[in-house]
Amino acid sequence: MSDARHAILSRIREASLPGRERDATARLRRHRRNLQPECARSSDAELIDVFVRKAEAVQASVVRVAGLEDVPPEVSRYLRHRNLPAHVAVAPHDDLESMDWAAMTITAERRKPLDSDHCGVNRAFCAVAESGTLIMTSGPDSPSTMNFLPETHIAVLKESDIVGAAEDVWDRLRASGRASAGSLPRTVNMITGVSRTGDIEQTIQTGVHGPRHLHIVLVKET
Amino acid sequence: MTLHRLRSERFRDSADEALSDAELQANLAKLRGNFLARRARARDSLPEFDALVDEAVGIKNHVLDHLDTYLVAFEEAVEASGGTVHWARDDAEARRVVLQICRDAGASTVTKGKTMVSEEIGLNDWLDEAGIEAVETDLGEYIVQLAGETPSHIIAPAIHKNRRQISALFNHHHKNLPDREADDLDGLLADARQMLRGRFLAADVGITGANFLIAETGQTVIVTNEGNGDLTQLLSGVHVVLAGIEKIVPTLEDASTLLRLLARSATGQDMTSYTTFSAGPRRHDDHDGPDSFHVVLVDNGRTGLLGGPNRDLLRCIRCGCCLNACPVYAKVGGHAYGSPYSGPVGAALTPSLAGLASTSHLPNASSLCGRCEEVCPMRIPLPGILRRLRNEEAERGASPPVMRTGLQLWSVIAARPWIYRVLTSLTTRLLAAMGRRRGHLPRLPLTRAWTRTRDLASPAGATFQSRWKAGERP
Numbered sequence A: 001m002s003d004a005r006h007a008i009l010s011r012i013r014e015a016s017l018p019g020r021e022r023d024a025t026a027r028l029r030r031h032r033r034n035l036q037p038e039c040a041r042s043s044d045a046e047l048i049d050v051f052v053r054k055a056e057a058v059q060a061s062v063v064r065v066a067g068l069e070d071v072p073p074e075v076s077r078y079l080r081h082r083n084l085p086a087h088v089a090v091a092p093h094d095d096l097e098s099m100d101w102a103a104m105t106i107t108a109e110r111r112k113p114l115d116s117d118h119c120g121v122n123r124a125f126c127a128v129a130e131s132g133t134l135i136m137t138s139g140p141d142s143p144s145t146m147n148f149l150p151e152t153h154i155a156v157l158k159e160s161d162i163v164g165a166a167e168d169v170w171d172r173l174r175a176s177g178r179a180s181a182g183s184l185p186r187t188v189n190m191i192t193g194v195s196r197t198g199d200i201e202q203t204i205q206t207g208v209h210g211p212r213h214l215h216i217v218l219v220k221e222t
Numbered sequence B: 001m002t003l004h005r006l007r008s009e010r011f012r013d014s015a016d017e018a019l020s021d022a023e024l025q026a027n028l029a030k031l032r033g034n035f036l037a038r039r040a041r042a043r044d045s046l047p048e049f050d051a052l053v054d055e056a057v058g059i060k061n062h063v064l065d066h067l068d069t070y071l072v073a074f075e076e077a078v079e080a081s082g083g084t085v086h087w088a089r090d091d092a093e094a095r096r097v098v099l100q101i102c103r104d105a106g107a108s109t110v111t112k113g114k115t116m117v118s119e120e121i122g123l124n125d126w127l128d129e130a131g132i133e134a135v136e137t138d139l140g141e142y143i144v145q146l147a148g149e150t151p152s153h154i155i156a157p158a159i160h161k162n163r164r165q166i167s168a169l170f171n172h173h174h175k176n177l178p179d180r181e182a183d184d185l186d187g188l189l190a191d192a193r194q195m196l197r198g199r200f201l202a203a204d205v206g207i208t209g210a211n212f213l214i215a216e217t218g219q220t221v222i223v224t225n226e227g228n229g230d231l232t233q234l235l236s237g238v239h240v241v242l243a244g245i246e247k248i249v250p251t252l253e254d255a256s257t258l259l260r261l262l263a264r265s266a267t268g269q270d271m272t273s274y275t276t277f278s279a280g281p282r283r284h285d286d287h288d289g290p291d292s293f294h295v296v297l298v299d300n301g302r303t304g305l306l307g308g309p310n311r312d313l314l315r316c317i318r319c320g321c322c323l324n325a326c327p328v329y330a331k332v333g334g335h336a337y338g339s340p341y342s343g344p345v346g347a348a349l350t351p352s353l354a355g356l357a358s359t360s361h362l363p364n365a366s367s368l369c370g371r372c373e374e375v376c377p378m379r380i381p382l383p384g385i386l387r388r389l390r391n392e393e394a395e396r397g398a399s400p401p402v403m404r405t406g407l408q409l410w411s412v413i414a415a416r417p418w419i420y421r422v423l424t425s426l427t428t429r430l431l432a433a434m435g436r437r438r439g440h441l442p443r444l445p446l447t448r449a450w451t452r453t454r455d456l457a458s459p460a461g462a463t464f465q466s467r468w469k470a471g472e473r474p
Helices: A002-014 A026-030 A044-057 A068-081 A166-175 B008-019 B022-031 B034-044 B049-065 B067-080 B091-104 B116-121 B123-129 B139-146 B163-173 B185-202 B228-234 B252-266 B302-306 B311-315 B321-325 B327-332 B343-354 B371-375 B382-395 B401-414 B417-434 B464-469
Strands: A060-065 A087-090 A107-110 A119-123 A126-128 A133-137 A152-158 A187-191 A213-219 B084-088 B109-112 B133-136 B205-208 B212-214 B219-224 B238-244 B274-278 B292-298
Touching: A002 B067, A002 B084, A002 B302, A044 A060, A044 A126, A044 A213, A060 A068, A068 A152, A068 A213, A126 A166, A133 A152, A133 A166, A166 B252, B008 B022, B008 B327, B008 B343, B022 B327, B034 B252, B034 B321, B049 B067, B049 B252, B049 B311, B067 B084, B067 B212, B067 B292, B084 B091, B091 B116, B091 B123, B091 B205, B091 B238, B091 B292, B109 B185, B109 B228, B116 B123, B116 B238, B116 B292, B123 B133, B133 B139, B139 B163, B139 B185, B163 B185, B185 B228, B205 B228, B212 B252, B219 B228, B219 B252, B228 B274, B302 B311, B302 B343, B311 B343, B321 B343, B321 B371, B327 B343, B343 B371, B343 B382, B371 B382, B401 B417, B417 B464
Parallel strands: A060 A213, A087 A107, A087 A119, A119 A152, A152 A213, B084 B292, B109 B133, B109 B205, B205 B238, B238 B292
Antiparallel strands: A126 A133, A133 A187, A187 B274, B212 B219, B219 B274
């Protein structure tokens, strides 16, 4: 197998490569941003509105609440509104574990989701206003399957975690010490709306493999 | 190297068959323009689109100049995350690598997210022969797999099928489910979801492609709308990523720039529903994810393009935009090209990877109208490359004698204005007289290839030059 590696690298080096620099690896450490379009540069005041508008444009629903303690009542309201049973799988995240689910007579099971779960709740790492995108990072407090297995996905997001551009996400990951090989989350999911397909006559249909519904509970408290 | 099930030598026959297939023509006609209109809207709502294209082209060119450096950096980073990198010179080597991984895992079933490299190397047939069942999970890929076909479009694999054909396939194959009416689209979707959910949960190995490989972090990136690529990699014990070596980008920032162009060019979305960055196997305290992670870096002819005149093709991000813009693709569909890669990029890439000997018709499968180059987010000069391949073909002396003689005759006429004027003026008047009654000519000597499937409009009676001379102005 190392033969193949050697052969491929040799073939590349034999090709004439006109723009070759001495040390291209320096680019890997600089993290220089390329052109940032206007839509990725919302002011702090606009960030939340832009995010909500963009997320709703891709069939997510967004509800704003004042504090984390308001999340279970909102989830309860949402489940009743959608006529779903009061039974959810909840990611084992501190913010979600400390909530009083029982007061809302919701059965909240703190675990990774099962195929039979119709609704899962987890906490977003952050979100990107530019495209209305949620960022979920895998870890002990966030199973990635929560984003895909249940037909209804409820994501809890703090307003202060909304950033303007996709590049801001990478800065946040680096600041949290989780952006170098070896410390990265196994999976970083950028989620923009619901699972969809156009494979039958280009008719847009939702919920083909992942969630049919994405509900974002946006929490004001910082 | 070879491309699996390459049937490009049949292009003329396949194109004829496609043109006379009324159902296919109806399916293709219904879909025309849809993707392009959405792309145009997405492009118009991003004022910096063209500037981003310039930057993206710069990133890709930079990567090609330093491909070895970045591949090695990527390999180190994957290993630092606990993953394994494999290198494959050609299709056969890539197939062996994947089979070995499957065997080591004791796999009997494999789920697959969309991967064009897998089509290139013919992985499904190979696994099937080895007794391993491979299940395509992208809805379009699932449909073509049930039909025993290959994808006919890079991002819309089953674009050549209508709901009646799809429901018939489902009713035939979904034996444990009740039959569906063709118009019950929700029901068809629910059935596919149910069938494939079972497959995800039972799979031993999950195989995906990669839209990008990030040298900085060793992450592989997939871009999907369905979420099938995610369930494929999260629910099986082993995640195998098949990627062409040109998929490398240096940093997360560079990937972000390219992502702003990919979905807009492909489907007209700002972002697809799911963009997923995967690094290594699950961590010790993770709840889910694969126990092992393999990336197979596939050359299969790509290094051959690197130092040559067609190297711009290596910038391709497989958005499918040029297929949507192409008048030839719109009439013959993807299968006629006889290659995993169809449309303008397929007509250029297939001969570049597999050689002209078995693909000589493909460079001619274009009117050189230039729409593909106009819409390409990587500014690949497709008409220029096709023209160069035609040259190569002519120099090889492999074009048919009729064509060579015809072109020689043409060059004599075209280089002598008076002969040209006399001949065109005579021909125009003759054709105008012949077509006077109907306004078109259903049949004409030497033009059977054209008139078999369409009428030739008859000229108005005088040539452009003579009308101009007579003082006519638009």
